[in-house]
Amino acid sequence: MPLSNEDIVKLKEKAWSIRRMIIQTTIWAGGGHVGGALSQTDILAALYFHYMKIDPKNPGLEDRDRLVLSKGHGGIGLAVVLAEAGYYKDELLKDFNHTGSSFGMHLDKLKVPGVDASTGSLGHGLSISVGLALGAKLKKASWRTYCILGDGECGEGSIWEAAMAAKHFNLDNLIGFLDRNMLCIDGETEKVMALEPLTDKWKSFGWNTISIDGHDFAQIGDAIEKAKAFTGGPTMIIARTVKGKGVEYMEGKAAWHYGGLDSGMAEKALASIDRAYGKA
Amino acid sequence: MAETGLTYTVYDADHMTQAEIYGAVLTRLGGERPDIVALTADLAKSTKIGKFGEKYPERFFNVGIAEQNLFGVGAGLALAGFTPFISTFAVFTSLRAAEQVRTDICYQKLNCKIIATHSGVSFGQAGTTHHCTEDISVMRSFAGMTVIVPADGIETAKAVAACCDWEGPVYIRIGRGFEPRCYENDQYDFQIGKSIQMADGSDLTVIACGPSVQHAVEAAKVLKAEAGLSVRVLNMHTIKPIDKDAIISAVHDTRRIITAEDHSTIGGLGTSVAEVIAETGKSCLLRKLGIPDQFAIVGYPDDLYNHYKIDADGIIEAANAIMGTELEADEDWEDEF
Ligand SMILES: Cc1ncc(C[n+]2csc(CCOP(=O)(O)OP(=O)(O)O)c2C)c(N)n1
Numbered sequence: 001m002p003l004s005n006e007d008i009v010k011l012k013e014k015a016w017s018i019r020r021m022i023i024q025t026t027i028w029a030g031g032g033h034v035g036g037a038l039s040q041t042d043i044l045a046a047l048y049f050h051y052m053k054i055d056p057k058n059p060g061l062e063d064r065d066r067l068v069l070s071k072g073h074g075g076i077g078l079a080v081v082l083a084e085a086g087y088y089k090d091e092l093l094k095d096f097n098h099t100g101s102s103f104g105m106h107l108d109k110l111k112v113p114g115v116d117a118s119t120g121s122l123g124h125g126l127s128i129s130v131g132l133a134l135g136a137k138l139k140k141a142s143w144r145t146y147c148i149l150g151d152g153e154c155g156e157g158s159i160w161e162a163a164m165a166a167k168h169f170n171l172d173n174l175i176g177f178l179d180r181n182m183l184c185i186d187g188e189t190e191k192v193m194a195l196e197p198l199t200d201k202w203k204s205f206g207w208n209t210i211s212i213d214g215h216d217f218a219q220i221g222d223a224i225e226k227a228k229a230f231t232g233g234p235t236m237i238i239a240r241t242v243k244g245k246g247v248e249y250m251e252g253k254a255a256w257h258y259g260g261l262d263s264g265m266a267e268k269a270l271a272s273i274d275r276a277y278g279k280a
Numbered sequence: 281m282a283e284t285g286l287t288y289t290v291y292d293a294d295h296m297t298q299a300e301i302y303g304a305v306l307t308r309l310g311g312e313r314p315d316i317v318a319l320t321a322d323l324a325k326s327t328k329i330g331k332f333g334e335k336y337p338e339r340f341f342n343v344g345i346a347e348q349n350l351f352g353v354g355a356g357l358a359l360a361g362f363t364p365f366i367s368t369f370a371v372f373t374s375l376r377a378a379e380q381v382r383t384d385i386c387y388q389k390l391n392c393k394i395i396a397t398h399s400g401v402s403f404g405q406a407g408t409t410h411h412c413t414e415d416i417s418v419m420r421s422f423a424g425m426t427v428i429v430p431a432d433g434i435e436t437a438k439a440v441a442a443c444c445d446w447e448g449p450v451y452i453r454i455g456r457g458f459e460p461r462c463y464e465n466d467q468y469d470f471q472i473g474k475s476i477q478m479a480d481g482s483d484l485t486v487i488a489c490g491p492s493v494q495h496a497v498e499a500a501k502v503l504k505a506e507a508g509l510s511v512r513v514l515n516m517h518t519i520k521p522i523d524k525d526a527i528i529s530a531v532h533d534t535r536r537i538i539t540a541e542d543h544s545t546i547g548g549l550g551t552s553v554a555e556v557i558a559e560t561g562k563s564c565l566l567r568k569l570g571i572p573d574q575f576a577i578v579g580y581p582d583d584l585y586n587h588y589k590i591d592a593d594g595i596i597e598a599a600n601a602i603m604g605t606e607l608e609a610d611e612d613w614e615d616e617f
Binding site: 097103105108118119120122 | 320321322323324325326330342343344345346347348349371372376404405406407408409410577578579580583584587
């Protein structure tokens with residue numbers, strides 16, 4: 001069933017508040033991977049607030065859907081989503097990155113409820129996801145594994161080892177999202193190490209591929225529905241996104257991969273997000 | 281031959297990170313040596329190797345986020361007769377690409393110079409995925425690898441210049457940010473494999489590397505003033521080949537040794553020193569300060585150095601404890617068996 005207009009309105013509200021909270025947490029943390037956290041936001045919002053079977057009161061629920069944030073530096077964004085979903089209180093984020101906190105830049109599964117795998121070293125998450133999906137098949141369980149990849153991250157050879165395995169084992173319970181924001185740290189992916197034709201690469205590895213606008217909830221929803229219905233292999237949803245989405249001065253800028261915000265910049269960022277959602 | 285007397289002034293050392301100094305030195309060396317090429321994996325900005333790339337784009341290769349490929353490509357360039365400088369974070373160098381470094385570079389005795397940044401817990405807030413408290417242990421176990429841990433920015437400049445003329449693979453580990461300055465100027469003799477005595481003493485020796493050197497120097501001053509202790513401080517900037525003579529002299533002269541490092545207590549400087557002590561056959565008390573057998577907590581580097589007792593406070597505490605411990609005579613052991 002496609003997302004209804006009401007669903008979309010609800011998800012937009014969530015995305016608005018997640019984006020604001022990412023800025024707020026970046027201030028508390030003294031800096032953060034704000035660009036990539038903002039580009040993945042709508043995908044995470046659709047998954048956690050509509051599609052994934054989860055129980056924030058019972059993070060270990062056996063039958064829950066799993067999500068592996070393979071681009072683990074998006075941890076600041078996932079931490080906000082998990083707070084918003086009710087795994088823990090927002091206030092805990094005030095200590096993000098501080099000495100002794102449970103929250104570092106890259107989330108630790110043993111310390112943060114709701115995190116399904118500790119990530120941060122790029123190129124690991126898809127292999128872990130293959131293992132999870134294989135485990136679900138072995139158990140004849142119906143839960144799915146979602147994996148969020150960075151585009152720059154696809155430079156890692158291990159991603160392609162996992163890609164081959166996912167098809168080999170015909171893991172139709174594994175759904176990947178590729179956050180195709182066209183940037184890594186040192187600049188544009190196509191200049192640093194060209195990835196294109198990227199969709200063809202996934203196709204040639206035997207994956208079902210779907211290309212969408214990663215900031216359009218109707219398209220995100222539609223892609224997830226199709227991926228869930230697809231049998232016989234894994235699906236990669238290649239989501240065109242904008243790094244820094246929602247904060248005008250960050251959008252499309254590699255320099256905002258990681259950054260700190262003074263109060264003036266933070267205010268501008270929040271105002272920009274409010275404008276984008278017609279809240280100003 | 282690369283000049284080692286560098287123009288790195290106290291101003292530079294105070295205003296540039298170790299990595300920035302590395303980038304500047306490498307760029308200068310690039311002008312003198314057309315055989316130098318530089319490689320990174322999407323960390324040109326973070327490791328500052330990109331400075332070389334700005335000046336010599338045709339000799340600079342960014343392979344994207346692919347560390348195993350990075351070190352393999354570096355090996356190939358060395359086989360083709362170049363002197364590759366290769367930089368990414370320490371964890372991705374020593375763990376992700378460990379086999380490429382061992383088998384492609386060390387096994388073939390290739391002239392690759394690996395400058396790894398963000399070592400130890402210097403990228404404290406990033407957590408375990410970005411900490412690297414195992415690299416000294418891993419790298420020193422590779423046959424033929426030279427392992428250097430500069431104490432500060434000035435020493436980083438000297439080490440980078442010195443490794444150019446040192447035959448074979450070299451691993452230099454530096455931190456992330458503004459490590460404390462240890463040297464007043466660059467007027468001292470830096471030789472790979474030769475430790476530097478920062479202070480002489482007869483009661484106790486502190487052997488340190490990296491940011492712990494400055495902490496040890498401070499601790500020695502406090503221990504002198506407050507406890508009247510005479511503390512020798514050795515900057516063991518080269519972990520391999522290690523300066524055995526300096527360690528043996530310390531055993532002989534002081535009988536009490538503390539090691540301090542931003543690294544696991546397993547396999548790093550402390551273990552290297554312990555190996556030398558054990559082979560002397562002489563009794564000596566040893567305390568190894570470092571990250572214990574745990575994944576470190578998240579936090580600011582200075583807080584973590586304090587938490588894990590590898591800063592001046594921690595060294596002072598360990599010094600007082602070790603001074604209160606007697607060296608047991610062999611007969612005293614009888615009742616323990
Ligand atoms: C194995 C590994 N190499 C390098 C890094 C350092 N690093 C962190 S984020 C990043 C760039 C990631 O780019 P991309 O995957 O495109 O993510 P996004 O643009 O969505 O933030 C790099 C190189 C890392 N975390 N892991």
